[in-house]
Amino acid sequence: MxxxxxxxxxxRFNVKQVSTSAITSKLVEMxxxxxxxxxxxxxxxxxDPIAVxxxxxxxxxxxxxxxxxxxx
Amino acid sequence: xxxxxxxxxxxxxxxxxSLFNALTGLNQHVGNFPGVTVDKKSGNLKIDTHTLELIDLxxxxxxxxxxxxxxxxxxxxxxxxxxDYPDAxxxxxxxSNLERNLLLFxxxxxxxxxxxxxxxxxxxxxxxxxKLKLELFQQAYPEAAIVQTNxxxxxxxxxxxxxxxxxxxxxxxxxxxxxxxxxxEDQTQDTEKRxxxxxxxxxxxQTIENKSINKKKVNRxxxxxxxxxxxxxxxxxxxxxxxxxxxxxxxxxxxxxDLAFGNLSAWVQSTLSQGVLTDLIANGIxxxxxxxxxxxxQIVLLFLFLGILEETGYMSRVVFIMDRLMRPFGLNxxxxxxxxxxxxxxxxxVMASRTISNWxxxxxxxxxxPLMSCSARIPVFxxxxxxxxxxxTIFGFMNLQGLTFFGLYALGIVSALLISIVLKWTIKSKETxxxxxxxxxxRLPRWKNVIITVFDKAKIFLLxxxxxxxxxxxxxxxxxxxxxxxxxxxxxxxxxxPIEKSAEAKSDYDKQVAAVKFENxxxxxxxxxxxxxxxxxxxxxxxxxxxxxxxxxxxxxxxxMATIYSVEADDEETKSLLSKMKEAKNxxxxxxxxxxxxxxxxxxxxxxxxxxxxxxxVKRETKSWKWPIIQLVYMGVLxxxxxxxxxxxxx
Numbered sequence: 001m002x003x004x005x006x007x008x009x010x011x012r013f014n015v016k017q018v019s020t021s022a023i024t025s026k027l028v029e030m031x032x033x034x035x036x037x038x039x040x041x042x043x044x045x046x047x048d049p050i051a052v053x054x055x056x057x058x059x060x061x062x063x064x065x066x067x068x069x070x071x072x
Numbered sequence: 073x074x075x076x077x078x079x080x081x082x083x084x085x086x087x088x089x090s091l092f093n094a095l096t097g098l099n100q101h102v103g104n105f106p107g108v109t110v111d112k113k114s115g116n117l118k119i120d121t122h123t124l125e126l127i128d129l130x131x132x133x134x135x136x137x138x139x140x141x142x143x144x145x146x147x148x149x150x151x152x153x154x155x156d157y158p159d160a161x162x163x164x165x166x167x168s169n170l171e172r173n174l175l176l177f178x179x180x181x182x183x184x185x186x187x188x189x190x191x192x193x194x195x196x197x198x199x200x201x202x203k204l205k206l207e208l209f210q211q212a213y214p215e216a217a218i219v220q221t222n223x224x225x226x227x228x229x230x231x232x233x234x235x236x237x238x239x240x241x242x243x244x245x246x247x248x249x250x251x252x253x254x255x256x257e258d259q260t261q262d263t264e265k266r267x268x269x270x271x272x273x274x275x276x277x278q279t280i281e282n283k284s285i286n287k288k289k290v291n292r293x294x295x296x297x298x299x300x301x302x303x304x305x306x307x308x309x310x311x312x313x314x315x316x317x318x319x320x321x322x323x324x325x326x327x328x329x330d331l332a333f334g335n336l337s338a339w340v341q342s343t344l345s346q347g348v349l350t351d352l353i354a355n356g357i358x359x360x361x362x363x364x365x366x367x368x369x370q371i372v373l374l375f376l377f378l379g380i381l382e383e384t385g386y387m388s389r390v391v392f393i394m395d396r397l398m399r400p401f402g403l404n405x406x407x408x409x410x411x412x413x414x415x416x417x418x419x420x421x422v423m424a425s426r427t428i429s430n431w432x433x434x435x436x437x438x439x440x441x442p443l444m445s446c447s448a449r450i451p452v453f454x455x456x457x458x459x460x461x462x463x464x465t466i467f468g469f470m471n472l473q474g475l476t477f478f479g480l481y482a483l484g485i486v487s488a489l490l491i492s493i494v495l496k497w498t499i500k501s502k503e504t505x506x507x508x509x510x511x512x513x514x515r516l517p518r519w520k521n522v523i524i525t526v527f528d529k530a531k532i533f534l535l536x537x538x539x540x541x542x543x544x545x546x547x548x549x550x551x552x553x554x555x556x557x558x559x560x561x562x563x564x565x566x567x568x569x570p571i572e573k574s575a576e577a578k579s580d581y582d583k584q585v586a587a588v589k590f591e592n593x594x595x596x597x598x599x600x601x602x603x604x605x606x607x608x609x610x611x612x613x614x615x616x617x618x619x620x621x622x623x624x625x626x627x628x629x630x631x632x633m634a635t636i637y638s639v640e641a642d643d644e645e646t647k648s649l650l651s652k653m654k655e656a657k658n659x660x661x662x663x664x665x666x667x668x669x670x671x672x673x674x675x676x677x678x679x680x681x682x683x684x685x686x687x688x689x690v691k692r693e694t695k696s697w698k699w700p701i702i703q704l705v706y707m708g709v710l711x712x713x714x715x716x717x718x719x720x721x722x723x
Contacts, residue, residue, distance in 0.1 A: 020257075022504050023138075023506050023508070024260055025136065025256045025259045025260040025263065026134075026138050026256075026508060028260050028261050028263045028267075029133050029134040029177075029259075030172070030510075031267070032144060032510055033267040033268075035263050035271075036267075042294070042295070043297060044298060044392055044393050044562070045299075045300035045304070048395075048396050049395055049396070049507055051298075052312070055171055056168075056200075058511040059509070059510055060388070060391075060395075060507060060508075060509045060511055064505060
C-alpha cells in the first residue's frame with residue numbers, strides 16, 4: 001500500500017493509518033492523525049529526508065519515518 | 073497578585089522565545105533543572121509591584137516527550153510536588169497553525185492550572201487568510217484567558233501583563249492527570265481523540281479564505297537551499313565564511329586582549345613591590361583571567377552566526393540536507409557547525425552542540441569535536457614542521473610542508489568520523505533517533521533574540537568554564553615558579569656570571585637563569601619524571617615539560633620551549649628557537665628532533681586533549697565529570713598509541 005515514502009510529489013492524500021512503531025505516538029502528535037491532508041513537497045538531495053505539507057505546515061521526515069504513514 | 077512562578081510553554085517556532093525576551097529583557101539567567109543536563113531559562117517579570125519568576129520551558133509539540141529536554145516539561149506538569157511546578161501557565165500558540173498547536177494547549181489546559189492562551193503570530197495567520205471567530209473560540213475554553221500578541225513586533229505585551237495583573241480565571245474542572253510516560257499506545261489514542269475535537273472546533277470557528285492556501289508553494293529560496301549542488305555549495309560557502317570569521321576576524325580583538333592583559337601584568341609587576349603576592353597576581357591570576365577572556369570574541373562571533381541561521385529558519389534546511397550524511401556516524405545534521413567551528417576553537421564548538429536535542433548525538437558531537445585540529449595547534453605544527461620537514465616540492469607543485477599540514481588536519485577529521493562510529497555503537501541511549509523536524513517559514517532574524525543568546529552564552533562561559541581555567545592557570549603558575557629551593561639555588565650558582573658588563577651579556581645570563589629555574593621547578597621535575605614514559609615516543613624531558621604546560625593552552629608549547637632553550641621571547645624567537653632545537657642532542661649525541669620524533673609529536677598534538685578550557689566547557693555542557701574525564705582518557709590513549717606507532721614507523 002502507498003506510504004509517504006512511496007508516493008509522488010505534488011499530489012494530495014489523506015492519512016489512512018500510521019503503522020505501529022516506537023515513534024508512532026510522536027508522528028501522530030506532529031499532526032499525522034487519520035484523515036489529515038498530506039502532500040510531499042520536495043526531497044533532500046539523496047531522496048532522504050522528504051518535506052511534507054501536514055495540514056498547513058511543513059514537516060521533514062526520514063524515509064524510515066515516512067514509510068510508516070499509509071496514505072490514500 | 074498571587075503568582076510567583078509562571079511557566080511558558082509552546083511548540084517550537086511560535087515566537088515563545090521572542091515573547092520571553094520581550095518580557096524579561098536581560099533579566100534572565102540560566103540555571104539548572106534538578107538531576108538533568110537541561111538548562112533552565114528563567115527571568116524576572118514585574119507585574120505592577122510584584123516580581124515573579126517566568127520560566128521558559130523547552131519548546132515541545134506535546135506534553136509527552138521525545139527527548140530529555142522535553143521530558144523536563146512532562147516531569148514538571150506530572151506532579152504538583154515538583155520544585156518547578158508553576159502557579160500558572162501561559163501557552164504560546166502559533167495562530168497560523170492552530171490545529172497542531174492546540175494539541176499541547178488542550179493537554180495543558182486540562183491540567184487545571186490557571187491558564188493563559190497566547191495567540192501569537194496573528195499577522196502570519198492574517199496573511200494566510202486564516203480568520204478566527206474569537207468569541208466562539210473562547211467558549212470552547214471558558215477558563216482560559218486568551219491574549220493576542222505579535223511578539224516579534226512587541227505588540228500585545230501590555231495585554232499579557234494586564235491579564236496576569238487582573239488574575240487568570242479560576243479553575244473549576246478537576247485536574248486531569250497525565251498518561252504514564254511509557255504508555256505510548258494510550259498516548260496515541262489520546263492524541264487522536266484530541267485532534268478529532270480540535271478539527272471539529274476549528275471547522276466551526278476558523279475560516280480559511282483561500283482554501284488552496286493550505287497548498288504550499290515551494291518558494292525559490294527553499295529550492296536553492298535544498299538543491300543537490302547549490303544547496304551544499306551555499307552551505308559550504310557559509311561554513312568557509314564562519315571559519316574565516318572565527319579564525320581571522322576574531323584575531324583582532326584577541327590580539328588586543330592579549331596586549332591589554334600583558335600590559336596589565338607588566339604594570340602590576342612594576343608598580344607593586346616585589347614579592348610572592350605580586351608575582352601571583354602578575355604572572356598567575358592576570359594571565360589566567362586573560363586566558364579566559366580571550367575566548368570571548370570567538371564565542372560571540374560563532375553564536376552570532378548560529379543565531380542568524382536559527383532565527384531565519386535556514387538551520388532547519390541545513391539539517392535537512394545534512395541528515396543523510398551525518399546519520400551513519402551517529403551524528404546529527406546540526407553537528408556540522410559545532411564540528412567545523414572546532415577547527416577554529418573547540419570551546420565555542422562544544423557550546424554550540426547544545427542545539428542538538430538528541431542526547432546521544434549531542435554527546436558524540438562533543439566527544440569528537442576536539443579532534444578537529446584547532447587553531448591553537450597551528451604554532452606547534454608550524455614550529456615542528458619547519459624543524460623536521462624538508463622544504464621540498466613533490467609531484468612538481470605540492471609543497472611537502474604544506475602537505476604535512478593538510479595531512480594533520482585530515483588525520484583529525486577522519487579520526488573524528490571513525491570515533492563517532494565507534495561511539496555510536498558503544499553508547500547506549502533510550503532516546504530513539506528521529507528527525508521529524510518542522511521546517512518553519514523562512515523569515516528575517518529577530519536581532520534582539522540573537523543578541524540575547526550571544527550575551528547568555530558569553531556569560532555562561534565566563535562564569536562556568538572561567539572558574540576552572542583560572543584555577544588551573546594558577547596551579548600551573550605555582551608549579552612553574554616554585555621548585556625545591558636547594559636544588560634551584562645550586563643550579564643558578566653553577567651558571568658563570570658574565571665577565572663582560574654589556575647589556576647583551578647580562579640579558580643572556582638572565583635567560584640562562586630563567587631556563588635553569590624553570591628546569592628545576594615542580595613542572596620541570598614532573599617533566600623529568602615522565603621522561604621514561606615519553607621516551608618510546610621519541611621525546612625528552614624538555615618536550616615533557618612543554619607537554620605539561622600545554623594544558624594551559626596548546627600554543628604555550630612554543631613559549632615553554634623558548635624558555636627552556638633560553639631563547640628571548642621576542643620576534644626573533646622562532647628563528648633562534650629553531651636553530652637551538654636543530655642542534656639539540658640526546659645523551660648518545662644523536663639529534664633529538666628527527667623526522668620520526670617530530671611527526672610523532674605532531675600526531676600527539678592532533679590527538680591529546682590538553683586544553684583544559686575544553687575540559688571545563690565539556691564538563692559544563694554534559695553537567696558531569698564523567699564525560700570530560702572519559703574524553704581526556706580516550707584522547708590521551710589515542711595520542712600515546714598513535715605517536716608511538718608513528719615514531720616506530722619513521723625511525
